[in-house]
Amino acid sequence: MTLELDRELATLRAALRAMAESAQTRLATALEAWMTWDIDLAQSIRTADDEIDQLEVNIENECMAILAKHSPVASDLRYVVAALRINTSFERIADLARSVAKRVIRLDRDDQHPTPPQALETMGEAVKEMLSNTMRALENRDVELARFVRKSDAFVDDRNREVFEWVAESTHKEPARAEAFISVLMIARSLERIGDICANIAEDIMFAVGGSIVRHTPA
Amino acid sequence: MIQSDAAASRQHQPVPVELKSPVNHSSRVANPLAAVAQRAIDARLSSGETTTELKVRDFSAWYGDFQALHNLELDIPKNRVTALIGPSGCGKSTFLRWINRMNDLVASARCSGTLEAGGTNVLDRALDVVELRRRVGMVFQKPNPFPKSIYDNVAFGPRLHYRLKKRELDALVEKSLRDAALWDEVKDRLDKSALGLSGGQQQRLCIARTIALSPEVLLMDEPCSALDPKATRRVEDLIAELRNNFTIIIVTHNMQQAARVSDVTAFFFEGRLIEIDETLTIFTSPKNPQTEEYVTGRFG
Numbered sequence: 001m002t003l004e005l006d007r008e009l010a011t012l013r014a015a016l017r018a019m020a021e022s023a024q025t026r027l028a029t030a031l032e033a034w035m036t037w038d039i040d041l042a043q044s045i046r047t048a049d050d051e052i053d054q055l056e057v058n059i060e061n062e063c064m065a066i067l068a069k070h071s072p073v074a075s076d077l078r079y080v081v082a083a084l085r086i087n088t089s090f091e092r093i094a095d096l097a098r099s100v101a102k103r104v105i106r107l108d109r110d111d112q113h114p115t116p117p118q119a120l121e122t123m124g125e126a127v128k129e130m131l132s133n134t135m136r137a138l139e140n141r142d143v144e145l146a147r148f149v150r151k152s153d154a155f156v157d158d159r160n161r162e163v164f165e166w167v168a169e170s171t172h173k174e175p176a177r178a179e180a181f182i183s184v185l186m187i188a189r190s191l192e193r194i195g196d197i198c199a200n201i202a203e204d205i206m207f208a209v210g211g212s213i214v215r216h217t218p219a
Numbered sequence: 220m221i222q223s224d225a226a227a228s229r230q231h232q233p234v235p236v237e238l239k240s241p242v243n244h245s246s247r248v249a250n251p252l253a254a255v256a257q258r259a260i261d262a263r264l265s266s267g268e269t270t271t272e273l274k275v276r277d278f279s280a281w282y283g284d285f286q287a288l289h290n291l292e293l294d295i296p297k298n299r300v301t302a303l304i305g306p307s308g309c310g311k312s313t314f315l316r317w318i319n320r321m322n323d324l325v326a327s328a329r330c331s332g333t334l335e336a337g338g339t340n341v342l343d344r345a346l347d348v349v350e351l352r353r354r355v356g357m358v359f360q361k362p363n364p365f366p367k368s369i370y371d372n373v374a375f376g377p378r379l380h381y382r383l384k385k386r387e388l389d390a391l392v393e394k395s396l397r398d399a400a401l402w403d404e405v406k407d408r409l410d411k412s413a414l415g416l417s418g419g420q421q422q423r424l425c426i427a428r429t430i431a432l433s434p435e436v437l438l439m440d441e442p443c444s445a446l447d448p449k450a451t452r453r454v455e456d457l458i459a460e461l462r463n464n465f466t467i468i469i470v471t472h473n474m475q476q477a478a479r480v481s482d483v484t485a486f487f488f489e490g491r492l493i494e495i496d497e498t499l500t501i502f503t504s505p506k507n508p509q510t511e512e513y514v515t516g517r518f519g
Contacts, residue, residue: 005516071475073502073514211504 005070009079012062016083016090019055020135023090026052026097027131027194031124034104034187037113045101052094059087075208082208086138089197089204093131096190096197103183103190110180114170119162120188126156127191130198137202141209149202150219156195163188272297272436272466273318278332280313282325287313289490290332295483297435300458300467302477302498305487305513311470314487315438317341318468319355320348337435353380355436356429361445362421364413364428369396369405372413372424376432391431399427400457419450423457430461437461439469443476455480474514478502486510 026045033042063084066072072080107113130152137145167185171178203215273295280288288310295301303311313322318341322328334341336355353376364372373392377383383391392409396402401423405416413424422442429437439458443451458467458480471477477484478498485495486507494507505511512518 073474073478074505074511076515077503 005066005072005076008062008066008070009076012059012066012080012083015055015059015062016086017135017139019052019059019087019090020131020138022052022055023093023097024128024131024135026094027100027128030097030100030104031128033101034124035121037104037108039105039108042101042104042108045098046105049094049098052091056087056091060084063087075211078208078211082204085204086201089201093194093197096194099190100187103187107180107183110177110183112177114177114180114184116184116187117163117166119159119166120184120191123156123159123163123188123191126152126159127194127198130156130195134198134201134205137205141205143206143209146202146205146209147219150199150214153195153199153219156192160188160192269296269299271295272337273468274333274335276333278314278317278330278334280310280317280322280328280330282313283327287490288317288330291492293485293492293495295466295468297466298463299482300462300469300480301483301485302481303468303470303485303487304472304474304477305493307472308489309487310490311485311487312440315357315440315468315470318436318438319352319357320346321357323348349379353432354434355438356432356434357438357440358422358425358429358442360441362418362425364416364421364424366412366414368410369413369416369424370409373427373431376428380432395427395431396424398430398461399423400453400460401427417450419446419453422446422450422454426454426457426461430465434465436466436468439467441470441472444472451476474502474516486513488513 029041029045032038033045063080066080070076130149133145133149133152136142137149164185167181167188171181174181199219200215203213206212206214271294275291275293275295278288278291279286291314303315305311316322317330317334318336320341322330330342336351339351339354340346341351341355365375367375370392373395374388377388377391393402393406396405401420404420405424413421416424422445426437426442443454446454455476458469461467462482469477469481481498483495484498484501486493486501486505486509488509494501494505494510496506500506501510502514505514509518
């Protein structure tokens with residue numbers, strides 16, 4: 001038994017979970033700020049980035065230490081390789097949540113808050129659901145749930161297209177407010193990318209658990 | 220821990236090892252550069268087409284009443300390095316010792332089944348075992364040079380098997396020492412005792428002594444376990460160089476060594492072959508849970 005390796009893998013799992021929860025909180029906060037026009041809430045995300053950056057560095061160091069000290073193989077190796085990628089993915093999700101918050105702040109400067117299309121709100125909910133499913137799949141090494149996350153991405157992409165159409169139409173009607181509409185589009189784009197990243201994480205989970213590389217194959 | 224249903228899944232079908240690229244997703248690779256790299260890997264692995272050197276069918280072996288090996292079925296590819304791994308007592312060394320009939324020296328040892336090397340029935344009672352051991356050479360765990368000069372250690376086998384002129388013998392000794400990556404270190408003291416060499420040098424001398432007879436197969440029983448890391452590295456580098464010209468079968472307890480030096484890995488447990496596959500597959504995605512537990516150090 002290599003107890004030390006098991007201990008370090010458990011630490012890595014816990015750190016990755018903390019990273020995921022951090023990203024999840026950030027996304028939820030950004031969406032709440034957006035729905036309620038709570039600018040203080042939006043500001044709080046803009047400024048609190050150190051924690052997640054530090055977590056990302058710690059996780060990377062932890063992975064390198066495990067590789068160097070234990071030369072893991074088979075499922076252990078796949079988990080560490082996947083963890084390195086998943087780590088970056090969560091960090092990007094946190095970044096994108098911050099972009100949403102920034103857009104909300106910018107939109108707030110618009111004299112009249114635009115009423116976004118229903119599709120954008122649906123998108124926000126769907127992406128939150130995707131992220132929470134992704135985290136559960138990671139926690140429980142659930143390949144079926146990971147596969148479902150991959151499939152859900154298409155739904156988010158469809159809503160993104162609807163937002164795009166709404167933005168195009170609105171800009172046509174009220175060209176003077178084009179800047180505000182573009183901010184709405186940027187929010188949709190950030191959410192759409194979070195969906196993509198969740199799908200990437202799902203692929204990494206499928207690799208870590210099952211050993212097959214499903215990237216570049218249709219969901 | 221071994222379950223009986225696992226026993227059912229490791230039965231006697233021959234296990235052909237196809238040397239394809241370990242992670243062959245060439246059809247899915249999106250990046251054109253990756254596709255080029257993948258093709259290069261495919262070409263390297265498929266070049267010099269793999270043929271079977273050692274054919275093993277329904278092979279079992281006993282020491283007295285104790286059955287050490289159970290119905291082995293495997294093909295060992297020619298001019299590749301095959302690593303045999305498994306916990307102590309799993310039968311890997313017994314198997315290795317049958318390949319060149321070292322077990323003839325053990326009174327209680329007997330076997331059944333088929334064991335062919337390059338088409339020759341190794342188990343044929345009428346077979347000339349001296350000739351077999353020329354064709355299937357062995358390197359042992361502890362370097363065991365003869366208490367003779369470096370030159371005589373290498374010349375010993377050729378003198379026994381061939382009639383060579385002095386000049387030809389000199390050339391053969393030099394070539395063997397060069398191929399064993401030892402020449403530069405010993406060329407000025409060929410007449411000195413081999414026992415004065417370091418452990419790592421002695422092991423490379425034993426390899427030179429074996430390859431001087433142009434064997435087809437090199438059996439190595441934990442060839443680095445008595446060596447320090449630097450000497451281990453030299454021997455591993457040497458294995459990498461020799462793999463193109465010899466079929467190498469290496470028994471090792473060092474998982475990382477198996478992963479580094481071999482093309483194919485076979486996992487033995489309690490006298491049975493549990494899994495044989497490309498080394499990369501064994502160490503990244505083994506199919507059998509027992510293999511997984513063993514290579515990750517969780518049992519055995």
